Amino acid sequence: MNALGIIFSDMQDWSMTELASHRSVAAIPFGGRYRLIDFPLSNMVNSGMNKICIITKSNYRSLMEHVGSGKDWDLSRKKGGILIFPPYAVGENHGLFKGRLDALKRVLDYISSSKEKYVVLSDCDMICNIDYNKVISYHESKNSDITAIYTKATLEKNSSIHKILYEFDEEGRADDILVYPITQGSHNVGLNSWVMNKDFLESIIYDAIARNYKDFSCDVLAAKVHSLRIFGYEYNGFYAHIDSLQSYYDNSMELLNIEKQQSLFYAKTGPIYTKTKDSAPTKYSKDANVKNSLIASGCIIEGTVENSIVFRGVKVGKNAVIKNSIIMPHGTIGENAQLNSIVTDTYAYVNNDRVLLGYSNCPFFIKNHSIV
Template sequence: MNALGIIFSNIHDSNVPELTSNRTMAAIPFGGRYRLIDFVLSSMVNSGITHVGCITNRNYRSLMDHVGSGKEWDLARKNGGFVLLPPFGEIDSTSLYSTRLEALKTVLGFITRSNEEYIILADANSVFNINFNDLLKHHVAVGAEITLLYVNKPASEISGTNNAILKMDGEGIIKELAIDPRMNGRVNIYGNIVVMKRNMLVSLVSDAIAHGRKHFLNDVIGKNVSRHRVAAYEHKGYYQEISSLKRYYDANLGLLDPATRQALFGTAEIYTQIKDSAPTKYGDNAIVKNSLISDGCVIEGEVYNSVLSRGVKISRGTVVRNCILMKGTITGENVSLNAVIADKGVVIRDRRCLSGADNFPIYIPKETVV
């Protein structure tokens, strides 16, 4: 696929401040063994994209540790491959970016020096498995200059800010783009993925910067809807945007449904960093039902309807229900947990009882001792 991939790792950090205080949005753990960047990066690789740049500006150590050279995605290459684009990576970078347009400004040199004909811009705040070849084929078939991917969903399922709602004509050409309008019924929400020719993006971004513009959607896409042929492409497969802690909780526990797992993982592989952990050890009195358990865990208690990352220890007499326990979480004996999100390295002492609710899970910050 003759396209350059650009991933924005930090744009939506403010939507989930609990999980992004020590990491970027792209590095948030998901599903027990993945990070959010795995889904967009794997989709690009499975579509034949071999040159990917990831823009980041803060808290990107965990992202660097996870992706590394890109070997697990076959992106450790002499030509192209995976490139992490931190702040001040370009001569004309004068400050940390706060908007998508400013982020593109900092990497304009990288984009200009690339050789690919097309460019695909994507955020790392969503869980999906998309074939970008279909997106590009649609872009070419309808004669579009810019194509935005969208998802049709009920307005009640949309949260967070900066949501773009698309209105199209009968041919799927966008006529109006509204940011955070009043919504009801089903709406076409922009999926934070756009494709266009690389040279066109350079021209549009350079022009917007020269005129002091700040926002990519409003000032680059929105203001050009009437000047250029801007098309919409509907993604009908699995798509979950992590726009709040509640959405994160629901999306993780949603993987316990076999149909949901098939919808996400059944079309193409999702790659991640390989950990050579020992198999999970189950004690004589362990009970595990309807849960995703990663390698390296020790289960001596009871686990129901939960997602456990690598290296989690559940001690004797402990009961875990409807929880997300990240890497290295340790519980003492006779602990009761319900609707809890425990970040990495959390330690919960003996005989503690923590209970949230399905619509308001309890979050325990990284390396907290309870």
């Protein structure tokens, strides 16, 4: 594919303080063995892109360790491949970037030197499995300046405030764009992914430099909706937006539905790739009892796990009971402990006989390396 991929790793880190306090949003574990970065990366690779850059903001060590050279996505190449941009200052731009445009200003030289005709922009907090070839074909057919990918979804007021909503005319052209509104009902929800010609993106960045614009959604999409040809491409597959601990928990639990799990991980567009760990198979003791759960490799299960997601390297002690919970990598749940509606971060340790009870609409969170 003749397209350059650009992934923003931390566009909404401020809304996920529990999960992103010590790591990039892109490095948040999801689905038992994946990280959020795996989804946009896999989408681009499955669509034929072989030149992808990731723009980081802060706490990017675990992200760099996970992505490495990109070989697990077939991106370890002499030409093209993957490139990670840590934050750095360019000219008058100092400190951490304050929006997508501000981030793009700092990699303008890289974009300008690229030979690809198109650019695909994507955040990491939207999970889907999409074929960008179809989006680019649609982009060409509409002679569009910007093609925004969206899906139809029903929102509540508390779930709309981190989203971009679109209204389209009969031709499919955007005639109104709402950025982070408070609303409810059925809407066209943007997936924070856009396609445009590289030359057009460069002109946007130069204009942003001249006018000191920083925010792509407000200063370009919403402000110029009537002057630019912005069209929408509808996506109809599995979609999840991770913008809070509650949405992380809810969307993770959705994966226990086999139909939704298959529509994400086994879609015709291609598989979701992740870093190969070469872990040993999970060991189940004779007293282990596992129901309707995702259990990654490298675990030791000696207790009961129901309706839960257990990541790699987790140990569940004898007679421990875990229900409706998410146990991130290398956690330890002691003997006779009871957990319900709990999210434990990496290397969390729950002592023997502890009882931790959360609620499905308010899960209890245990920080990484905590001892409870």
